[in-house]
Amino acid sequence: xxxxxxxxxxxxxxxxxxxxxxxxxxxxxxxxxxxxxxxxxxxxxxxxxxxxxxxxxxxxxxxxxxxxxxxxxxxxxxxxxxxxxxxxxxxxxxxxxxxxxxxxxxxxxxxx
Amino acid sequence: xxxxxxxxxxxxxxxxxxxxxxxxxxxxxxxxxxxxxxxxxxxxxxxxxxxxxxxxxxxxxxxxxxxxxxxxxxxxxxxxxxxxxxxxxxxxxxxxxxxxxxxxxxxxxxxxxxxxx
Numbered sequence: 740x741x742x743x744x745x746x747x748x749x750x751x752x753x754x755x756x757x758x759x760x761x762x763x764x765x766x767x768x769x770x771x772x773x774x775x776x777x778x779x780x781x782x783x784x785x786x787x788x789x790x791x792x793x794x795x796x797x798x799x800x801x802x803x804x805x806x807x808x809x810x811x812x813x814x815x816x817x818x819x820x821x822x823x824x825x826x827x828x829x830x831x832x833x834x835x836x837x838x839x840x841x842x843x844x845x846x847x848x849x850x851x
Numbered sequence: 852x853x854x855x856x857x858x859x860x861x862x863x864x865x866x867x868x869x870x871x872x873x874x875x876x877x878x879x880x881x882x883x884x885x886x887x888x889x890x891x892x893x894x895x896x897x898x899x900x901x902x903x904x905x906x907x908x909x910x911x912x913x914x915x916x917x918x919x920x921x922x923x924x925x926x927x928x929x930x931x932x933x934x935x936x937x938x939x940x941x942x943x944x945x946x947x948x949x950x951x952x953x954x955x956x957x958x959x960x961x962x963x964x965x966x967x968x
Binding site for chain 2: 769770772774779780781782783784787827831838839840841842843844
């Protein structure tokens with residue numbers, strides 16, 4: 740079953756606008772990661788935030804984590820058409836070994 | 852450094868057949884994971900291998916199996932194919948070894964798209 744639920748399922752914006760995606764998860768985590776997937780391709784790792792971190796930045800990406808609410812958000816600033824993709828949150832469940840459980844994903848469309 | 856390579860990229864099979872998919876991880880990565888992606892179920896974890904040992908397994912029937920070789924290359928096999936096995940199968944490698952819960956970053960291949968007719 741999915742660990743994470745993402746909201747919204749789909750998001751359509753214009754170039755230059757900001758895009759915010761939210762992820763909620765169910766169980767305690769070691770870290771939370773965000774991945775991007777272009778249509779029918781493999782996933783690309785964007786950013787990792789540890790459970791003891793609250794906010795992290797990478798270029799135009801800003802990720803927040805609220806472990807009390809079991810939620811995270813990904814903000815993409817000044818969106819570009821090339822940002823059009825599906826975005827997934829993924830959590831590492833503490834089984835002692837590496838098992839990433841992915842959310843349902845947000846499809847982002849950035850129009851020129 | 853070459854990325855994760857999956858072969859074949861596309862294949863079509865008929866119900867009842869079996870299929871073997873191959874994955875070559877990034878050089879030096881010893882952990883290989885497999886995921887199934889479908890429109891209905893999303894990304895589902897299949898299994899993870901480290902140093903030729905299956906460390907973790909998802910909730911898939913025994914028709915789904917895998918193995919890892921001494922050079923870290925991995926294969927997965929699906930026997931007695933069903934229509935519902937049509938999916939994008941993704942392989943990912945990681946430099947994490949043993950118990951490293953703070954690492955986590957996976958490097959994915961482009962996937963093998965399986966269509967079962």
